[in-house]
Amino acid sequence: MSRSNAKSPYRARTLAVHGGTVRSQFGETSEAMFLTSGYVYDSAEAAEARFKGEDDGFIYSRFANPTVRMFEERMIALEGADDARATATGMAAVTASMLCQLSTGDHVVAAKALFGSCRYIIEDLLPRFGVTCTLIDGTDLDAWADAVQPNTRVFFLETPSNPTLEIIDLKGVADIAHKAGAKLVVDNVFATPVLQRPMEFGADIVVYSATKHIDGQGRCLGGIVLGPQEFIDDHLANFLRQTGPSLSPFNAWVMLKSLETLDLRVREHARNARCVAQALEASSKIVRTLYPGLASHPQHKLAMAQMELGGNIVAFEIAGGKAAAFRFANALQIVKISNNLGDAKSLITHPATTTHQRLDEATQTELGITEGLLRLSVGLEDPSDLVDDLNRALAAV
Ligand SMILES: Cc1ncc(COP(=O)(O)O)c(C=O)c1O
Structure with missing residues:
Protein backbone atom coordinates (compact mmCIF):
# COMPACT_ATOMS: atom_id res chain seq x y z
CA MET A 1 0.00 0.00 0.00
CA GLU A 260 -1.66 -3.80 11.01
CA THR A 261 -0.38 -6.76 8.99
CA LEU A 262 -2.96 -6.74 6.16
CA ASP A 263 -0.63 -5.22 3.58
CA LEU A 264 2.18 -7.70 4.28
CA ARG A 265 -0.16 -10.67 4.32
CA VAL A 266 -2.14 -9.79 1.19
CA ARG A 267 0.98 -9.19 -0.90
CA GLU A 268 2.51 -12.49 0.23
CA HIS A 269 -0.81 -14.28 -0.39
CA ALA A 270 -0.83 -12.88 -3.93
CA ARG A 271 2.79 -13.89 -4.60
CA ASN A 272 2.01 -17.43 -3.43
CA ALA A 273 -1.20 -17.54 -5.48
CA ARG A 274 0.64 -16.56 -8.64
CA CYS A 275 3.16 -19.39 -8.13
CA VAL A 276 0.38 -21.88 -7.50
CA ALA A 277 -1.68 -20.68 -10.48
CA GLN A 278 1.35 -21.06 -12.78
CA ALA A 279 1.90 -24.62 -11.53
CA LEU A 280 -1.77 -25.54 -12.02
CA GLU A 281 -1.81 -24.01 -15.50
CA ALA A 282 1.12 -26.25 -16.46
CA SER A 283 -0.72 -29.47 -15.49
CA SER A 284 -2.35 -31.55 -18.22
CA LYS A 285 -5.03 -32.62 -15.72
CA ILE A 286 -6.31 -29.05 -15.33
CA VAL A 287 -8.68 -27.98 -18.09
CA ARG A 288 -8.90 -24.30 -17.14
CA THR A 289 -7.02 -22.10 -14.64
CA LEU A 290 -8.46 -18.72 -13.68
CA TYR A 291 -6.24 -16.24 -11.90
CA PRO A 292 -6.53 -12.48 -12.56
CA GLY A 293 -2.75 -12.06 -12.20
CA LEU A 294 -1.97 -14.41 -15.12
CA ALA A 295 -1.96 -13.23 -18.74
CA SER A 296 -4.25 -16.18 -19.56
CA HIS A 297 -7.14 -14.69 -17.55
CA PRO A 298 -9.69 -13.34 -20.08
CA GLN A 299 -9.75 -9.95 -18.33
CA HIS A 300 -6.12 -9.79 -17.18
CA LYS A 301 -5.59 -6.28 -18.54
CA LEU A 302 -8.67 -4.87 -16.81
CA ALA A 303 -7.77 -6.72 -13.61
CA MET A 304 -4.32 -5.17 -13.57
CA ALA A 305 -5.75 -1.71 -14.29
CA GLN A 306 -7.98 -1.96 -11.20
CA MET A 307 -5.98 -4.20 -8.88
CA GLU A 308 -2.36 -4.00 -7.79
CA LEU A 309 -1.85 -7.78 -7.80
CA GLY A 310 -4.04 -10.77 -8.69
CA GLY A 311 -5.24 -11.60 -5.17
CA ASN A 312 -5.06 -14.96 -3.42
CA ILE A 313 -7.92 -16.88 -5.02
CA VAL A 314 -7.30 -19.28 -7.89
CA ALA A 315 -10.17 -21.15 -9.57
CA PHE A 316 -9.46 -24.18 -11.72
CA GLU A 317 -11.31 -26.95 -13.42
CA ILE A 318 -10.03 -30.45 -13.13
CA ALA A 319 -10.64 -33.01 -15.89
CA GLY A 320 -13.08 -35.73 -14.78
CA GLY A 321 -15.81 -33.65 -13.12
CA LYS A 322 -17.02 -34.02 -9.54
CA ALA A 323 -15.43 -37.44 -8.90
CA ALA A 324 -12.00 -36.15 -9.91
CA ALA A 325 -12.47 -32.89 -7.99
CA PHE A 326 -13.38 -34.79 -4.81
CA ARG A 327 -10.51 -37.27 -5.25
CA PHE A 328 -8.11 -34.38 -5.70
CA ALA A 329 -9.39 -32.42 -2.68
CA ASN A 330 -9.34 -35.54 -0.50
CA ALA A 331 -5.72 -36.27 -1.49
CA LEU A 332 -4.41 -32.86 -0.39
CA GLN A 333 -2.39 -32.81 2.81
CA ILE A 334 -1.44 -29.18 3.47
CA VAL A 335 -4.42 -27.55 1.76
CA LYS A 336 -7.54 -28.04 3.88
CA ILE A 337 -11.11 -28.53 2.64
CA SER A 338 -13.14 -25.54 3.83
CA ASN A 339 -15.65 -23.06 2.41
CA ASN A 340 -13.86 -20.11 4.04
CA LEU A 341 -11.19 -18.04 2.29
CA GLY A 342 -8.57 -15.38 2.97
CA ASP A 343 -6.96 -17.43 5.75
CA ALA A 344 -3.24 -17.95 6.42
CA LYS A 345 -4.03 -21.63 5.82
CA SER A 346 -4.66 -22.65 2.19
CA LEU A 347 -8.27 -23.74 1.78
CA ILE A 348 -10.00 -25.54 -1.06
CA THR A 349 -13.70 -25.46 -1.90
CA HIS A 350 -15.91 -27.29 -4.39
CA PRO A 351 -18.39 -24.44 -5.08
CA ALA A 352 -21.00 -26.53 -6.94
CA THR A 353 -21.70 -28.63 -3.82
CA THR A 354 -21.03 -26.02 -1.09
CA THR A 355 -20.98 -22.21 -1.43
CA HIS A 356 -23.06 -22.18 -4.64
CA GLN A 357 -25.09 -25.39 -4.17
CA ARG A 358 -28.38 -23.46 -3.82
CA LEU A 359 -28.12 -22.37 -7.47
CA ASP A 360 -29.86 -24.74 -9.89
CA GLU A 361 -27.81 -26.64 -12.45
CA ALA A 362 -28.62 -24.28 -15.33
CA THR A 363 -27.50 -21.23 -13.30
CA GLN A 364 -24.35 -22.99 -12.18
CA THR A 365 -23.55 -23.83 -15.80
CA GLU A 366 -24.29 -20.26 -16.89
CA LEU A 367 -21.85 -18.98 -14.25
CA GLY A 368 -19.14 -21.49 -15.17
CA ILE A 369 -19.52 -23.36 -11.86
CA THR A 370 -18.90 -26.76 -13.33
CA GLU A 371 -18.68 -30.10 -11.51
CA GLY A 372 -14.90 -30.06 -11.86
CA LEU A 373 -14.40 -26.47 -10.64
CA LEU A 374 -12.41 -25.91 -7.46
CA ARG A 375 -11.71 -22.62 -5.68
CA LEU A 376 -8.39 -22.41 -3.91
CA SER A 377 -7.71 -19.71 -1.34
CA VAL A 378 -3.92 -19.65 -1.30
CA GLY A 379 -2.48 -19.16 2.18
CA LEU A 380 0.84 -18.09 3.61
CA GLU A 381 2.63 -21.45 3.59
CA ASP A 382 5.86 -21.90 1.61
CA PRO A 383 4.69 -21.85 -2.04
CA SER A 384 6.96 -24.78 -2.93
CA ASP A 385 5.21 -26.95 -0.34
CA LEU A 386 1.85 -25.88 -1.75
CA VAL A 387 2.89 -26.73 -5.32
CA ASP A 388 4.21 -30.12 -4.13
CA ASP A 389 0.93 -30.79 -2.30
CA LEU A 390 -1.15 -29.89 -5.39
CA ASN A 391 1.04 -31.98 -7.72
CA ARG A 392 0.88 -34.94 -5.31
CA ALA A 393 -2.93 -34.72 -5.25
CA LEU A 394 -3.08 -34.34 -9.05
CA ALA A 395 -1.06 -37.52 -9.37
CA ALA A 396 -3.77 -39.27 -7.33
CA VAL A 397 -6.51 -38.27 -9.77
C1 LIG B 1 -17.86 -12.22 -1.86
C2 LIG B 1 -18.41 -12.47 -0.49
N1 LIG B 1 -19.26 -11.58 0.05
C3 LIG B 1 -19.79 -11.78 1.29
C4 LIG B 1 -19.48 -12.89 2.03
C5 LIG B 1 -20.13 -13.10 3.36
O1 LIG B 1 -19.27 -12.92 4.43
P1 LIG B 1 -19.54 -13.53 5.89
O2 LIG B 1 -19.32 -14.99 5.80
O3 LIG B 1 -18.58 -12.80 6.77
O4 LIG B 1 -20.97 -13.22 6.23
C6 LIG B 1 -18.59 -13.83 1.50
C7 LIG B 1 -18.28 -15.05 2.29
O5 LIG B 1 -17.80 -16.05 1.82
C8 LIG B 1 -18.04 -13.62 0.21
O6 LIG B 1 -17.19 -14.51 -0.35
Whole structure:
Protein backbone atom coordinates (compact mmCIF):
# COMPACT_ATOMS: atom_id res chain seq x y z
CA MET A 1 0.00 0.00 0.00
CA SER A 2 2.31 2.76 -1.12
CA ARG A 3 -0.68 4.81 -2.28
CA SER A 4 -1.71 7.62 -0.02
CA ASN A 5 -5.16 8.55 1.19
CA ALA A 6 -6.25 11.92 -0.20
CA LYS A 7 -7.79 12.70 3.18
CA SER A 8 -4.62 12.00 5.18
CA PRO A 9 -0.97 13.12 4.97
CA TYR A 10 0.08 9.50 5.66
CA ARG A 11 0.34 6.53 3.33
CA ALA A 12 -1.92 3.51 3.61
CA ARG A 13 0.65 1.24 5.32
CA THR A 14 1.09 3.81 8.07
CA LEU A 15 -2.67 4.27 8.39
CA ALA A 16 -3.12 0.49 8.69
CA VAL A 17 -0.91 0.55 11.79
CA HIS A 18 -1.99 3.82 13.44
CA GLY A 19 -5.31 4.86 11.86
CA GLY A 20 -8.21 5.35 14.26
CA THR A 21 -6.22 4.72 17.47
CA VAL A 22 -7.69 6.45 20.52
CA ARG A 23 -5.80 5.93 23.79
CA SER A 24 -7.38 5.78 27.22
CA GLN A 25 -6.01 7.64 30.26
CA PHE A 26 -3.51 4.73 30.69
CA GLY A 27 -1.69 5.47 27.46
CA GLU A 28 -1.66 1.85 26.26
CA THR A 29 0.44 1.04 23.15
CA SER A 30 -1.89 -1.62 21.81
CA GLU A 31 -5.47 -0.51 21.30
CA ALA A 32 -7.77 -1.26 24.24
CA MET A 33 -10.62 -3.74 24.03
CA PHE A 34 -13.74 -2.16 25.49
CA LEU A 35 -15.86 -5.22 26.25
CA THR A 36 -18.88 -3.33 27.46
CA SER A 37 -22.46 -3.36 26.32
CA GLY A 38 -23.42 -0.08 28.00
CA TYR A 39 -22.03 3.17 29.42
CA VAL A 40 -22.75 5.06 32.64
CA TYR A 41 -23.73 8.72 32.88
CA ASP A 42 -22.78 11.24 35.56
CA SER A 43 -26.41 12.27 35.95
CA ALA A 44 -29.89 11.72 34.56
CA GLU A 45 -29.50 15.05 32.79
CA ALA A 46 -26.31 13.79 31.10
CA ALA A 47 -28.15 10.65 29.90
CA GLU A 48 -30.97 12.80 28.50
CA ALA A 49 -28.50 15.09 26.73
CA ARG A 50 -26.71 12.13 25.14
CA PHE A 51 -29.95 10.63 23.85
CA LYS A 52 -30.91 14.06 22.46
CA GLY A 53 -27.59 14.08 20.57
CA GLU A 54 -26.36 17.14 22.48
CA ASP A 55 -23.15 15.33 23.43
CA ASP A 56 -21.53 12.67 21.32
CA GLY A 57 -20.46 10.13 23.96
CA PHE A 58 -21.30 6.42 23.74
CA ILE A 59 -24.81 5.23 24.66
CA TYR A 60 -25.00 1.50 24.00
CA SER A 61 -22.73 -0.88 22.07
CA ARG A 62 -25.50 -1.83 19.65
CA PHE A 63 -25.15 1.79 18.41
CA ALA A 64 -21.39 2.31 18.80
CA ASN A 65 -18.44 1.14 20.89
CA PRO A 66 -14.92 2.62 21.26
CA THR A 67 -13.07 -0.49 19.98
CA VAL A 68 -15.51 -0.99 17.12
CA ARG A 69 -15.12 2.70 16.25
CA MET A 70 -11.31 2.34 16.13
CA PHE A 71 -11.74 -0.51 13.64
CA GLU A 72 -14.19 1.58 11.58
CA GLU A 73 -11.86 4.60 11.63
CA ARG A 74 -8.88 2.49 10.50
CA MET A 75 -10.91 1.05 7.62
CA ILE A 76 -12.15 4.56 6.71
CA ALA A 77 -8.52 5.70 6.54
CA LEU A 78 -7.51 2.75 4.33
CA GLU A 79 -10.46 3.04 1.97
CA GLY A 80 -10.50 6.84 1.77
CA ALA A 81 -14.22 6.81 2.64
CA ASP A 82 -16.17 9.50 4.52
CA ASP A 83 -17.50 7.13 7.16
CA ALA A 84 -18.30 3.47 7.90
CA ARG A 85 -20.22 1.12 10.16
CA ALA A 86 -19.02 -2.34 11.16
CA THR A 87 -21.36 -5.32 11.26
CA ALA A 88 -21.45 -8.80 12.77
CA THR A 89 -20.70 -10.56 9.46
CA GLY A 90 -20.06 -9.79 5.82
CA MET A 91 -23.62 -10.84 4.98
CA ALA A 92 -24.97 -8.39 7.56
CA ALA A 93 -22.96 -5.71 5.74
CA VAL A 94 -24.32 -6.69 2.30
CA THR A 95 -27.90 -6.95 3.58
CA ALA A 96 -27.76 -3.64 5.46
CA SER A 97 -26.16 -1.82 2.52
CA MET A 98 -29.19 -2.81 0.43
CA LEU A 99 -32.13 -2.71 2.85
CA CYS A 100 -31.14 0.61 4.45
CA GLN A 101 -31.55 2.51 1.19
CA LEU A 102 -34.24 0.59 -0.73
CA SER A 103 -38.04 0.72 -0.52
CA THR A 104 -40.93 -1.06 -2.19
CA GLY A 105 -41.07 -0.07 -5.85
CA ASP A 106 -37.30 0.38 -6.23
CA HIS A 107 -35.19 -1.60 -8.69
CA VAL A 108 -31.68 -3.07 -8.39
CA VAL A 109 -29.30 -4.15 -11.15
CA ALA A 110 -26.69 -6.72 -10.13
CA ALA A 111 -24.05 -8.87 -11.75
CA LYS A 112 -25.20 -12.47 -11.76
CA ALA A 113 -21.77 -13.82 -10.79
CA LEU A 114 -22.12 -13.41 -7.02
CA PHE A 115 -21.42 -15.35 -3.82
CA GLY A 116 -24.47 -17.59 -3.16
CA SER A 117 -25.77 -15.60 -0.15
CA CYS A 118 -25.32 -12.27 -1.99
CA ARG A 119 -27.44 -13.69 -4.81
CA TYR A 120 -30.06 -14.75 -2.26
CA ILE A 121 -30.33 -11.16 -0.96
CA ILE A 122 -30.74 -9.72 -4.45
CA GLU A 123 -32.78 -12.46 -6.08
CA ASP A 124 -34.95 -13.83 -3.23
CA LEU A 125 -35.03 -11.46 -0.28
CA LEU A 126 -35.43 -8.03 -1.90
CA PRO A 127 -38.34 -9.09 -4.18
CA ARG A 128 -40.27 -10.25 -1.07
CA PHE A 129 -40.36 -6.58 -0.04
CA GLY A 130 -41.33 -5.27 -3.47
CA VAL A 131 -37.81 -4.42 -4.68
CA THR A 132 -37.36 -5.84 -8.16
CA CYS A 133 -33.99 -6.88 -9.55
CA THR A 134 -32.34 -7.59 -12.87
CA LEU A 135 -29.35 -9.92 -12.91
CA ILE A 136 -27.00 -9.37 -15.82
CA ASP A 137 -23.62 -10.39 -17.18
CA GLY A 138 -21.54 -7.91 -15.18
CA THR A 139 -18.66 -7.98 -17.65
CA ASP A 140 -20.90 -6.49 -20.37
CA LEU A 141 -21.20 -2.71 -19.90
CA ASP A 142 -24.11 -2.54 -22.37
CA ALA A 143 -26.04 -5.01 -20.20
CA TRP A 144 -25.78 -2.62 -17.20
CA ALA A 145 -27.03 0.30 -19.29
CA ASP A 146 -29.83 -1.77 -20.87
CA ALA A 147 -31.08 -2.98 -17.47
CA VAL A 148 -31.65 0.53 -16.11
CA GLN A 149 -35.27 1.45 -15.33
CA PRO A 150 -36.69 4.78 -14.13
CA ASN A 151 -36.84 3.31 -10.59
CA THR A 152 -33.28 1.86 -10.54
CA ARG A 153 -31.65 2.93 -7.27
CA VAL A 154 -28.71 0.55 -6.74
CA PHE A 155 -26.12 -1.36 -8.78
CA PHE A 156 -24.39 -4.26 -6.99
CA LEU A 157 -21.33 -6.29 -7.97
CA GLU A 158 -18.31 -8.29 -6.80
CA THR A 159 -14.99 -8.00 -8.62
CA PRO A 160 -13.22 -10.40 -8.73
CA SER A 161 -16.36 -12.48 -8.34
CA ASN A 162 -16.81 -15.57 -6.19
CA PRO A 163 -15.84 -18.20 -7.39
CA THR A 164 -15.09 -17.72 -11.10
CA LEU A 165 -13.01 -14.53 -10.70
CA GLU A 166 -14.86 -12.42 -13.26
CA ILE A 167 -13.51 -8.90 -13.42
CA ILE A 168 -15.99 -6.05 -13.79
CA ASP A 169 -15.02 -2.61 -15.08
CA LEU A 170 -15.55 -0.48 -11.95
CA LYS A 171 -15.22 2.89 -13.67
CA GLY A 172 -17.44 1.86 -16.57
CA VAL A 173 -20.21 0.57 -14.29
CA ALA A 174 -19.93 3.54 -11.88
CA ASP A 175 -20.40 5.96 -14.78
CA ILE A 176 -23.54 4.13 -15.96
CA ALA A 177 -24.91 3.99 -12.40
CA HIS A 178 -24.39 7.70 -11.85
CA LYS A 179 -25.94 8.61 -15.20
CA ALA A 180 -28.99 6.60 -14.09
CA GLY A 181 -29.04 8.32 -10.68
CA ALA A 182 -28.18 5.02 -8.97
CA LYS A 183 -25.58 4.19 -6.31
CA LEU A 184 -22.89 1.59 -7.02
CA VAL A 185 -22.30 -0.87 -4.16
CA VAL A 186 -19.15 -3.02 -4.51
CA ASP A 187 -18.39 -6.15 -2.49
CA ASN A 188 -14.58 -5.88 -2.43
CA VAL A 189 -13.88 -9.04 -0.46
CA PHE A 190 -11.66 -10.84 -2.96
CA ALA A 191 -9.46 -7.83 -3.72
CA THR A 192 -9.15 -6.35 -0.19
CA PRO A 193 -8.45 -2.62 0.36
CA VAL A 194 -4.75 -3.37 -0.23
CA LEU A 195 -5.17 -4.40 -3.87
CA GLN A 196 -8.23 -2.45 -5.03
CA ARG A 197 -9.99 0.67 -3.80
CA PRO A 198 -13.32 0.83 -5.66
CA MET A 199 -14.09 4.39 -4.55
CA GLU A 200 -11.14 5.59 -6.64
CA PHE A 201 -13.05 4.26 -9.68
CA GLY A 202 -16.36 5.85 -8.69
CA ALA A 203 -18.01 3.27 -6.40
CA ASP A 204 -20.27 4.93 -3.85
CA ILE A 205 -20.42 2.22 -1.21
CA VAL A 206 -17.94 -0.58 -0.45
CA VAL A 207 -18.71 -3.64 1.66
CA TYR A 208 -16.41 -6.28 3.14
CA SER A 209 -16.66 -9.57 4.87
CA ALA A 210 -13.93 -8.85 7.44
CA THR A 211 -14.09 -12.58 8.19
CA LYS A 212 -11.79 -13.13 5.21
CA HIS A 213 -8.42 -11.38 4.69
CA ILE A 214 -9.05 -8.60 7.22
CA ASP A 215 -9.04 -11.10 10.08
CA GLY A 216 -6.89 -13.30 7.88
CA GLN A 217 -6.43 -16.08 10.39
CA GLY A 218 -9.86 -17.70 10.43
CA ARG A 219 -10.86 -16.55 13.93
CA CYS A 220 -13.70 -14.04 13.84
CA LEU A 221 -16.74 -13.15 11.76
CA GLY A 222 -17.23 -9.50 10.87
CA GLY A 223 -18.19 -7.05 8.17
CA ILE A 224 -18.14 -3.37 7.32
CA VAL A 225 -19.97 -0.91 5.05
CA LEU A 226 -18.11 2.22 3.94
CA GLY A 227 -19.67 5.15 2.10
CA PRO A 228 -20.42 8.86 1.79
CA GLN A 229 -21.41 10.79 4.93
CA GLU A 230 -25.00 11.42 3.84
CA PHE A 231 -25.52 7.69 3.08
CA ILE A 232 -24.26 6.75 6.56
CA ASP A 233 -26.19 9.55 8.31
CA ASP A 234 -29.46 9.33 6.36
CA HIS A 235 -29.68 5.58 5.77
CA LEU A 236 -27.14 3.17 7.27
CA ALA A 237 -26.51 4.37 10.84
CA ASN A 238 -30.13 4.39 11.95
CA PHE A 239 -30.90 1.13 10.13
CA LEU A 240 -28.10 -0.65 12.00
CA ARG A 241 -28.90 1.05 15.32
CA GLN A 242 -32.51 -0.10 15.19
CA THR A 243 -32.03 -3.57 13.65
CA GLY A 244 -28.88 -4.51 15.60
CA PRO A 245 -26.37 -6.62 13.57
CA SER A 246 -23.48 -4.99 15.48
CA LEU A 247 -19.90 -6.22 15.54
CA SER A 248 -18.73 -7.53 18.92
CA PRO A 249 -15.96 -5.38 20.46
CA PHE A 250 -13.83 -8.51 20.83
CA ASN A 251 -14.08 -9.28 17.12
CA ALA A 252 -13.47 -5.60 16.30
CA TRP A 253 -10.28 -5.70 18.36
CA VAL A 254 -9.05 -8.81 16.51
CA MET A 255 -9.80 -7.15 13.15
CA LEU A 256 -8.19 -3.88 14.22
CA LYS A 257 -4.94 -5.61 15.14
CA SER A 258 -5.06 -7.72 11.97
CA LEU A 259 -5.21 -4.58 9.83
CA GLU A 260 -1.66 -3.80 11.01
CA THR A 261 -0.38 -6.76 8.99
CA LEU A 262 -2.96 -6.74 6.16
CA ASP A 263 -0.63 -5.22 3.58
CA LEU A 264 2.18 -7.70 4.28
CA ARG A 265 -0.16 -10.67 4.32
CA VAL A 266 -2.14 -9.79 1.19
CA ARG A 267 0.98 -9.19 -0.90
CA GLU A 268 2.51 -12.49 0.23
CA HIS A 269 -0.81 -14.28 -0.39
CA ALA A 270 -0.83 -12.88 -3.93
CA ARG A 271 2.79 -13.89 -4.60
CA ASN A 272 2.01 -17.43 -3.43
CA ALA A 273 -1.20 -17.54 -5.48
CA ARG A 274 0.64 -16.56 -8.64
CA CYS A 275 3.16 -19.39 -8.13
CA VAL A 276 0.38 -21.88 -7.50
CA ALA A 277 -1.68 -20.68 -10.48
CA GLN A 278 1.35 -21.06 -12.78
CA ALA A 279 1.90 -24.62 -11.53
CA LEU A 280 -1.77 -25.54 -12.02
CA GLU A 281 -1.81 -24.01 -15.50
CA ALA A 282 1.12 -26.25 -16.46
CA SER A 283 -0.72 -29.47 -15.49
CA SER A 284 -2.35 -31.55 -18.22
CA LYS A 285 -5.03 -32.62 -15.72
CA ILE A 286 -6.31 -29.05 -15.33
CA VAL A 287 -8.68 -27.98 -18.09
CA ARG A 288 -8.90 -24.30 -17.14
CA THR A 289 -7.02 -22.10 -14.64
CA LEU A 290 -8.46 -18.72 -13.68
CA TYR A 291 -6.24 -16.24 -11.90
CA PRO A 292 -6.53 -12.48 -12.56
CA GLY A 293 -2.75 -12.06 -12.20
CA LEU A 294 -1.97 -14.41 -15.12
CA ALA A 295 -1.96 -13.23 -18.74
CA SER A 296 -4.25 -16.18 -19.56
CA HIS A 297 -7.14 -14.69 -17.55
CA PRO A 298 -9.69 -13.34 -20.08
CA GLN A 299 -9.75 -9.95 -18.33
CA HIS A 300 -6.12 -9.79 -17.18
CA LYS A 301 -5.59 -6.28 -18.54
CA LEU A 302 -8.67 -4.87 -16.81
CA ALA A 303 -7.77 -6.72 -13.61
CA MET A 304 -4.32 -5.17 -13.57
CA ALA A 305 -5.75 -1.71 -14.29
CA GLN A 306 -7.98 -1.96 -11.20
CA MET A 307 -5.98 -4.20 -8.88
CA GLU A 308 -2.36 -4.00 -7.79
CA LEU A 309 -1.85 -7.78 -7.80
CA GLY A 310 -4.04 -10.77 -8.69
CA GLY A 311 -5.24 -11.60 -5.17
CA ASN A 312 -5.06 -14.96 -3.42
CA ILE A 313 -7.92 -16.88 -5.02
CA VAL A 314 -7.30 -19.28 -7.89
CA ALA A 315 -10.17 -21.15 -9.57
CA PHE A 316 -9.46 -24.18 -11.72
CA GLU A 317 -11.31 -26.95 -13.42
CA ILE A 318 -10.03 -30.45 -13.13
CA ALA A 319 -10.64 -33.01 -15.89
CA GLY A 320 -13.08 -35.73 -14.78
CA GLY A 321 -15.81 -33.65 -13.12
CA LYS A 322 -17.02 -34.02 -9.54
CA ALA A 323 -15.43 -37.44 -8.90
CA ALA A 324 -12.00 -36.15 -9.91
CA ALA A 325 -12.47 -32.89 -7.99
CA PHE A 326 -13.38 -34.79 -4.81
CA ARG A 327 -10.51 -37.27 -5.25
CA PHE A 328 -8.11 -34.38 -5.70
CA ALA A 329 -9.39 -32.42 -2.68
CA ASN A 330 -9.34 -35.54 -0.50
CA ALA A 331 -5.72 -36.27 -1.49
CA LEU A 332 -4.41 -32.86 -0.39
CA GLN A 333 -2.39 -32.81 2.81
CA ILE A 334 -1.44 -29.18 3.47
CA VAL A 335 -4.42 -27.55 1.76
CA LYS A 336 -7.54 -28.04 3.88
CA ILE A 337 -11.11 -28.53 2.64
CA SER A 338 -13.14 -25.54 3.83
CA ASN A 339 -15.65 -23.06 2.41
CA ASN A 340 -13.86 -20.11 4.04
CA LEU A 341 -11.19 -18.04 2.29
CA GLY A 342 -8.57 -15.38 2.97
CA ASP A 343 -6.96 -17.43 5.75
CA ALA A 344 -3.24 -17.95 6.42
CA LYS A 345 -4.03 -21.63 5.82
CA SER A 346 -4.66 -22.65 2.19
CA LEU A 347 -8.27 -23.74 1.78
CA ILE A 348 -10.00 -25.54 -1.06
CA THR A 349 -13.70 -25.46 -1.90
CA HIS A 350 -15.91 -27.29 -4.39
CA PRO A 351 -18.39 -24.44 -5.08
CA ALA A 352 -21.00 -26.53 -6.94
CA THR A 353 -21.70 -28.63 -3.82
CA THR A 354 -21.03 -26.02 -1.09
CA THR A 355 -20.98 -22.21 -1.43
CA HIS A 356 -23.06 -22.18 -4.64
CA GLN A 357 -25.09 -25.39 -4.17
CA ARG A 358 -28.38 -23.46 -3.82
CA LEU A 359 -28.12 -22.37 -7.47
CA ASP A 360 -29.86 -24.74 -9.89
CA GLU A 361 -27.81 -26.64 -12.45
CA ALA A 362 -28.62 -24.28 -15.33
CA THR A 363 -27.50 -21.23 -13.30
CA GLN A 364 -24.35 -22.99 -12.18
CA THR A 365 -23.55 -23.83 -15.80
CA GLU A 366 -24.29 -20.26 -16.89
CA LEU A 367 -21.85 -18.98 -14.25
CA GLY A 368 -19.14 -21.49 -15.17
CA ILE A 369 -19.52 -23.36 -11.86
CA THR A 370 -18.90 -26.76 -13.33
CA GLU A 371 -18.68 -30.10 -11.51
CA GLY A 372 -14.90 -30.06 -11.86
CA LEU A 373 -14.40 -26.47 -10.64
CA LEU A 374 -12.41 -25.91 -7.46
CA ARG A 375 -11.71 -22.62 -5.68
CA LEU A 376 -8.39 -22.41 -3.91
CA SER A 377 -7.71 -19.71 -1.34
CA VAL A 378 -3.92 -19.65 -1.30
CA GLY A 379 -2.48 -19.16 2.18
CA LEU A 380 0.84 -18.09 3.61
CA GLU A 381 2.63 -21.45 3.59
CA ASP A 382 5.86 -21.90 1.61
CA PRO A 383 4.69 -21.85 -2.04
CA SER A 384 6.96 -24.78 -2.93
CA ASP A 385 5.21 -26.95 -0.34
CA LEU A 386 1.85 -25.88 -1.75
CA VAL A 387 2.89 -26.73 -5.32
CA ASP A 388 4.21 -30.12 -4.13
CA ASP A 389 0.93 -30.79 -2.30
CA LEU A 390 -1.15 -29.89 -5.39
CA ASN A 391 1.04 -31.98 -7.72
CA ARG A 392 0.88 -34.94 -5.31
CA ALA A 393 -2.93 -34.72 -5.25
CA LEU A 394 -3.08 -34.34 -9.05
CA ALA A 395 -1.06 -37.52 -9.37
CA ALA A 396 -3.77 -39.27 -7.33
CA VAL A 397 -6.51 -38.27 -9.77
C1 LIG B 1 -17.86 -12.22 -1.86
C2 LIG B 1 -18.41 -12.47 -0.49
N1 LIG B 1 -19.26 -11.58 0.05
C3 LIG B 1 -19.79 -11.78 1.29
C4 LIG B 1 -19.48 -12.89 2.03
C5 LIG B 1 -20.13 -13.10 3.36
O1 LIG B 1 -19.27 -12.92 4.43
P1 LIG B 1 -19.54 -13.53 5.89
O2 LIG B 1 -19.32 -14.99 5.80
O3 LIG B 1 -18.58 -12.80 6.77
O4 LIG B 1 -20.97 -13.22 6.23
C6 LIG B 1 -18.59 -13.83 1.50
C7 LIG B 1 -18.28 -15.05 2.29
O5 LIG B 1 -17.80 -16.05 1.82
C8 LIG B 1 -18.04 -13.62 0.21
O6 LIG B 1 -17.19 -14.51 -0.35
